Amino acid sequence: MINQYLLKEVISHFDFVGSLLKCEPYGSGHINDTYLLEYKIPHMGVVPIILQRMNTNVFKKPVELMENIMNVTSFLREKITENGGDPERETLTVILNKAGKPYYKDSEGNYWRAYHFITCATGYDEVKCDEDFYQSALAFGKFQSLLADYPAEKLHETIPDFHNTKARFAVFKDAVEKDVCHRAKDVQAEIQFVLEHVDLAHVLGDMQASGELPLRVTHNDTKLNNVLIDDKTHQGICVIDLDTVMPGLAINDFGDSIRFGASTGAEDEKDLSKIECDMHLFEVYTKGFIKGCDGRLTDEEIKALPLGAKVMTLECGMRFLTDYLQGDTYFKTKYPTHNLDRCRTQFKLVSDMEKKWDTMNEIVSKYNI
Ligand code: ATP
Ligand code: MG
Ligand code: MG
Structure with missing residues (x-):
């Protein structure tokens, strides 16, 4: 206090x-x-x-x-x-x-x-209806379109390598090798999951390096309550909480919103049968985000939106697993396997996105006009 x-x-x-x-x-x-x-x-x-x-x-x-x-x-x-x-x-x-x-x-x-x-505006903590989720997508999309001409490279990286998935993969591998808490033996399936998806740790960095994906101003904390919704019109009017504004990829902002906003369960749900990536919510957010971006994203960026969702989800799960292996030093935990439960929901989501990959791409192309 x-x-x-x-x-x-x-x-x-x-x-x-x-x-x-x-x-x-x-x-x-x-x-x-x-x-x-x-x-x-x-x-x-x-x-x-x-x-x-x-x-x-x-x-x-x-x-x-x-x-x-x-x-x-x-x-x-x-x-x-x-x-x-x-x-x-x-x-x-x-x-x-x-x-x-x-x-x-x-x-x-x-x-x-x-x-x-x-x-006369409110930041809601939970998605209570599709319309709120849509309004946040529209607002974060508009944030992209308004800042499309901003020279992103001139911004400071407030948290270096925040979404450098490749660097985060290296930290993960180091945590597995050091295994300071002797937990690796109990999480072999999860470790294997990451190793099988190593391509995803590299793909966005490579696409950025080749110029396929441009550097943009990104928000990096695209939660619902970081958009104020007008109490009268119910429209998302203002993106707030700009601490994590940094140079990054537009598809990462999109992807992180899908990771937590389109999941059917809590981030630490133990019953994985309750965890799916809801295609209706995916569509709601995609529609709002693309509309908000107002033609300022490139065709490559729009086509890569599902990839952004998958990579952000894998990255997040990998960070939970890394923290579990390192002894829960970064994320606050309420019980000993909290980070492991969180990692499992993220990997379940990645697997579910893989199953629904064609649908996700169809939804994106439906709004890519
Ligand atoms: P987070 O946990 O999302 O990182 P934070 O600690 O960085 O949050 P903010 O999101 O900046 O904090 O602000 C906390 C809350 O205060 C917001 O969710 C919003 O309800 C309110 N708030 C912040 N700035 C404003 C503002 N300019 N006008 C009205 N309300 C605001
Ligand atoms: Mg906030
Ligand atoms: Mg904040």
Whole structure:
């Protein structure tokens, strides 16, 4: 818990106008500490503000991270304005501190940032209906189309090699060889599964190197609750949580959404008969994403969307298995085989996608017009 003195110190370094009515923890984010501040301004009403303590354990370079966010949101603001949209609601607006910086480093070394609060919109934690999933696909697709002209290579890699599946495969192999917890003997089938799919660890890197897939600005955390949905119109209006914005492949953003959004069960479901890649949800997301991209993806990228889903799912399963072999040092676990259960759901999904491969490709070509 952050102490009140520290919060006071932080707030005093911003030029927030009015009298502070409220300052309390907000939302269900897992990475940063998010606060909602409310200021009363005479004759104007109440102005809400989001204040976040950034997680510097996860993001080691907060200054570079904020540089990415400033650059991407400035670019988005211009594009949204050109298209006749409302940049105040359709992208994040960073509030500079009194020194003109997009962050404040407090006396204990924490990094803080502030955003305009986007009112009358909600980030939903769970997919309750197809329409929400469709709206998030549309919003993440639109994010791609608005940023299609942004020079992605100029962004900092906030987490190096985040989706470098080849590098993650090398870490996996090393974990198997070192076998520090003597767990490898119990997970031979899972290890074998990865080894049989080694091609998938290389394919996207190769396609990028050959120029078949272009480098894009990617979001890298395309969860439903990272899109704010307008309370009145129910349209996805704003992509938030830009910490992981980095150079990457559009099909990886798509693939990760499918990995968790089109699965019929929880990530740690023990009963694998409950785990499938739902083709209806796959279609809902594909339709929204391609529409949102508005013709800015290449034909090769669109055709590679199912591959993005398969590779992201394999990569994620491989990361769970690696962590299991290394003694559960990265992902938080609730019981000893938690990472193994998670790895199994991901591999079940990969196998299921392989079974449904023709259907997935047919769905993509149906919307590739
Ligand atoms: P995650 O676990 O998704 O990584 P996080 O800890 O990085 O989350 P955010 O997603 O940035 O945190 O913010 C947490 C929540 O605060 C969001 O889900 C959203 O509900 C709310 N929120 C963040 N920024 C804004 C904003 N500018 N306007 C309104 N609500 C916001
Ligand atoms: Mg979030
Ligand atoms: Mg986040």
